[in-house]
Amino acid sequence: MYDLYIANKNYSSWSLRPWVLMKELGIAFDEKLVKFGTSNDNFLDFSPTGKVPCLVEDDLTVWDTLAIAEYLAERHDGVWASDVKARAWSRSASAEMHSGFQSLRNEHPMTVGLRIRPSAINEPLMKDILRIDALWRQGLSSFGGPFLAGEKFTAVDAFYCPVAFRFQTYNTPLSVEADAYKNRLLSLPAMQEWQDAALLETWRDAGHEAEAGAVGEWTEDLRAE
Template identity: 60%
Template sequence: MVTLYVANKNYSSWSLRPWILMRELGIAFDEQVRPFTDGPALAFGDVSPSGRFPCLVDGETVVWDSLAIAEYLAEAHPQVWPADKQARAFARSAAAEMHSSFPHLRNICGMNVGIRVELREIPAGLATDIARLDTLWTEGLTRFGGPFLAGDKFTAVDAFYTAVAFRVQTYDIKLSAPAAAYARRLLALPAMQDWYAAALKETWRKQAYENEALAAGRIVADYRQTA
């Protein structure tokens, strides 16, 4: 069985992607969780060549990037991507866009699933990212009929946007009706509920990520357990 190494479920948006993909598609794996600390940023070098998680270990094979993990899994599990060629092209493009874009959404609204934040403002760059997100989600839902971004089945492109759904919840990000419904749909997935429940039980904290939330706005609720 493959082993998937992930970091804190409260913070690690990148770890969520392959974890939720494998859970939703029924791909068996052994899970290993290690927390971020206030120490070095590249803290997982004993497992991952990049020093970052997620990292998938399959015997002698090590895959240390979330998009690379999705592609590696697709070699044995073609349902990772949509069967339809047009839907698959859209899904790969949208997943890659999430992998490389939305810098203001990432930097201002960092993943912190256990809290709720009232944003002080929505700077122009963040507004642009939110508008693009809304357009992208609406396009996929409209072109391929939903309820997921590339059709009627959950695929890797949806996995890549699950962390955004958590951000929508944490920061009360306003979206159009179709996009908002899609975010709620992702949050309601059983595997997403399992990730969320585990995140709330974590007592690990990384101060840099807590400071990001404080910089973004006023924390109006914190549902996480304390040590």
């Protein structure tokens, strides 16, 4: 049995990726949630980088979302697309998400339970949004949809699930095709489960709250108090 270490569902975009992948593919695991900003948040106890997510199986520890996806792909069917071209595109798109889109990450942090009207969208942020929109449309048109690599949800979709939550929070304008794909991700059972749990979290991390407060006006706070 795998142990998957994650942090707060409201904030932790990196944690969401392997969590939603394993949930949607039916790969069993024990969830180990360690809260940000608490006295027991010593992630170094289980992660060599002191970061989440981290997958543990017996005496083996796998860290970093790409490494976790590849490890799971060696052991389970369906992590990546079976078609070689779709699989190569998926790995490229996942790697781009893994290493890029810094403006989106910094200026539109994931906060599942809030709805925020941004004060402004600068040029680097708009460039990230437009690139993701184009990338989504490319995958959908190239491989037939309804997911990025074809008929089935795979790792490349999991890598963009946190973006779907961001676009929901900030009501980001998208093309018709990209907006439909965003809503498709948000409607997945695993995404609904993650969102429901995020809304029930009552603990707050000061750093993440400050980041969200700097973005713009909070129009809704759907989280439990």
